[in-house]
Amino acid sequence: MSNLININRNEGDDVAAEPNEGSLVSSLAAVANRAVRIPANVRNAGADLEARGVHAWFGANHVLSDINLAFSAGTVTALIGPSGCGKSTFLRTLNRMHEFIPTAAMAGEVLLDGVDIYEQGTDVTKIRLKIGMVFQKPNPFPSMTIGENVLSGLKLAQLKHSNKSDLMEECLTRAGLWNEVKDRLSAHGGSLSGGQQQRLCIARALAVSPEVLLMDEPCSALDPGSTLRIEETIRHLAESVIVVIVTHNMQQAARVSDYTGFFLSEDGPGRLIEFAPTREIFSRPKDPRTEAYVTGRFG
Amino acid sequence: MAQSTSTQILDPSPGRPWQKSPRQFIPDLVVFVLALAVSEVTVSLTGLRGKIALLSLFTLYSMAGSMVIAFRRRGISAMGNALASSFVYLSVALVALPLFSVVITVISRGVHALRINTFTQDMAATQPDAPFNQGGALHAILGTIVLILLATAISVPIGVLTGLYLTEIKGRAEGLVRFLVQAMSGVPSIVAGLFVYAVWIVGGHGGFSGFSGAVALSILMLPTVARTAEEVLRLVPNDLREAGVALGGTQWRTVVMVVLPAARSGLITATVLGIARIAGETAPLLLTIFGTTAKHFNPFSGPMSALPLYVFQLLQSGLNVAIARAWTGSLVLLAMITVLFTFARVVGGKSKS
C-alpha cells in the first residue's frame, strides 16, 4: 500500500510543513476507491489528518453524525458551535480519547498520514504520541517539577532523548514560557499561574514531537491576558504542527485559525454544517445557520 | 467499505474499534496453552510437585510469554505494561483463591455432620464424640441470637445518636468524635472482652453471663453502626430538614419525624452490617459468656454458648468427630453471616438508588 511508504517517510523526522506527495496520492486514491461524498472544500491535497464519515455515540445517544474533515500541515483549524454540538467529542475521536468513556462507540475512519488510527492492532499509545492534546483545565502533574512536567511524556512512553535539557528549553520556548520559568525549573508545576500552567501543558505536549496538537477550549479557564499569550503561542506552533482547536469564543477562532468548521446539533446528532477558510466563515458564510451563529443570533 | 455508496442515507452502526477482536486473542491463547504445557513438563521433570507448583509455574511462564508478545508488538513500555497487568490480575486471583477455598471447604466439610438435630438439640447430654445424629448446636444458635439482640439493643441507639451528633448537631467536637469512632473500630476484640471481664466479672457484679458478652460485643459493634449511620444520615437531603424547621417543628421533632424515617433503610443496613461484624466474634466471648453445652436463656446469669465459641471449644477437644461438628458449626455461622450481609446489601443498595 502506498500508505505504508508514506508513514515510513514521515516516521522520525519533524513534521513536514509543505504538502507531501505520498498522502496526496493515497488520499486521492482512497477518495476514488470509496466514492465517499466529501465536500469539495475538504478535499485538501496536503491533508495529513483526515476524518472520514466519523460518527459517535454515548450509549444509544447518537451525538455526532458523518463528519468529514481534513486538516493540513501548517494550518490552525478552529471548531466552533454552541455547547452540546459534539465538537469536543469529535476532537476526542481524533486521538482516541473518546474511548475512555465506558458507553462510547464510534464509526468511521480517522486517517493520520493515510493510515486509519482505529485499525485493529494499532498501538494507541503511539497514536497519542503523534496526536497530542491540551485540555480545557490546565492539568500539570502536581507531583512533578516544571522541568519534569515538560519531559513527563518521554517518561510515560519510555522514550529516549539524547539531550533532555535542550529539549526542555526548546519546548518551553515554543510554548512561550521559557523566559518566565528558566530560573525555577525545579519548582513544582502548581506554583505557576493558570495561564503559565496551560503553556506548561502545551510544552509538555510538544516534548514528544507530535504531528498534530488538539486543543479543547484551552483558554476557557484563563484570564484575557493569558488567553492572548496562548493565542500567540498557537500561531507560532502552526509553523510546525497541525493545530485543531475547539473554542466557544468566536473572536478567538477569528484571531488564531486559518480554517473554521461550524458544528450544530438540531434535535439530533451534531453535524458539520460548514467548513471554510476562517475569513469566509466570518465574512460571507454560505449557510444561513452559520451566519446566524457567527453574528451572535443564537448559541 | 464498498457499500458506502449504496448506504449513504443510512447511518453506520456504532462500533468499538478499540476493543480487541477475537482474532487478536489468539496469541494470548497460544501463550496460555504453551505455558500450561511447559509447566506440565517442568513438573514431571523436576522435583517440584503438586497442583500449586503447577499453578505457580504456569503463572510465571504465562507472565513471561505475555511480556515477550507485548515487547515484540509494541516495545519496551508495552512490556512493562504487560508485567504490571499480570501482577494486577495475579493479585485478584490471590484474593479470590483463599476466599473460595474457605467457602468451599466450610461447605464441603460442614455438610458432613449436618443433621436435622444440629438445629433441634444441644450438647448437654451428648459427648463431643457421639454419632452425628445425636446432639446439635441449638444452644449455640440460640445463644448467638440472644447475644445479637442484646448487643443490637445496646449499640444501635448509641450508634445512631453518634451519627446524629455528627450530622445534625455538628458541634465543635465533630472532628474529635469522628476520630474517636475511628479509634474505637481499632479496639482488638480480645481487649473488649478483657475490659468487660475486668469491670463486670472480676469486679464482682456477677459471673459469666450472656449480658456481659453482649456488652463486649456492643463495644465492637458501635463503631460500625455509628460510621454507617453517619453516612446514611448525610444522604438525607437538607431541604427535608429545612422544610421540617420551616413548618415550625423543633429540631428534635424534625429529626424524629423527618430525618430518621427518611434514612430508615440505611439505618437498617447500618444495624445489619454491625451484626455481621460481631456475629462471628469468638475471643471476647471466651472471657465473658464462657460457654456451656446446654440451652440457657437467661442472659443475666450463668454461662451461655454461641456459635463461634461452640466451634472453638469443639476444636480444642481435638477429637475427629468434634472437629467435624466444628466445621458444621462454621457452616451454620457462615451461612448466617452471608444471609445478613446479602440482606444489608440489598436494603442498602435500594436506599442508594
Added chain:
Amino acid sequence: MPRFSDRVFRIVVTGGGFTSLVILGLITAFLAYRGFEIFRTFGLHFITNFSWDGGNPDAGVQPSLGIGAMLIGTVVISLVGLFIALPIAVGSALFLTYYSPNWLRKPLTILVDLMAAIPSVVYGLWGFFVLMPHAVYWARLLNRYLGWIPIFNVPMPIFERSPFIAGLVLAVMIIPIITAITREVFAQVPLDRIQAAYALGATRWSMIRAVVLPFGSSGIAGGAMLGLGRAMGETVAVYLVLNLAYKPNFHILFSSGGSIASMIVNKFGEASPFELKGLMAAGLALFVLTLLVNFIANLIVRRTSRTGH
C-alpha cells in the same frame, strides 16, 4: 432562645456522640486499675522480660511475668502478614479501579467485603486444616533455597504453626481492609490528570506509576497501617495456627512465635489471680499498641483526603 425540647435533644445526642470517648477512657482506666499491681511489681520489666512464670507459692517460687516475647512475636507475625497482604491488596485495588470490566466491579467489591466478614475462628479452622499443609511445603522450599537469608533459617526442621503461617492467615484477613481503603483513595485521583497522562502516550501502567501511585501513596501507607493494627489484635485465628513460645524468634519459618492476644486466651483458663492481673496489663499494652498504630494510620489517611483535592 432554643426550646426546652431541643435543648434536651442536643444534650442526649451529644451524650451519645461522646460514648466512644467514655468507653475508650473506661477501657484504659479499668485495665490499668486491674493491672496496676503488675506495673508496680515489675515496672518496665513487664515489657522487656521474655518469660511468663506464674510462680508457685507453695514452693516459694516468685512469679515473674513479662510479655517481651509476645510483644515481639505480635510485631513479627503482623509484619509478615502485612508484607504478604500489601502488594496483593494494592494490586486488587488497582484492578477494581482501572482494570476491571464494569460488570465485574460490583460483584468483586462485594466479595472483598464478604471476605472481611468471615469470622476469625473460621479463618483459623481453614488455616489449620487447609492452608497449613500447603504452607509447610512452601516453607520447606523457602528454607531449602533461601535458607541463607537469616529470617528463612530454622534451628530445627519444624515448620508447622510458625509465624510464617500465622502471617499468611493474617494476610488473608487484612487484605479486605487494605483493599477497601486504597480503592477509595484511587477512586479520588482526578480524572484530568489521568487523561493528561494518556494523552501523552502513556500505557495504563505508566499512567498508574506517574499519576495514581504518587497521588495514592499516603492512602496506601494509611491502609497498610490500619491493616497492621487489625493484624496485631487478631486473636483466635492466630491462636489456632501459631505455636506460642516465650522466647523471641525471628526465624519466621520455625514453629515458634508469640502474640499477646493469643497468649491472653491461652493463659486465661488456668490463670491464678495474680496472673489474671498480668493478663489485664498485657491487654492494656496491646490496646495502647493498636491505638497508636490506628492513630498514625488515621492521620495519614486523613492527610491524603485533605490534600487530594
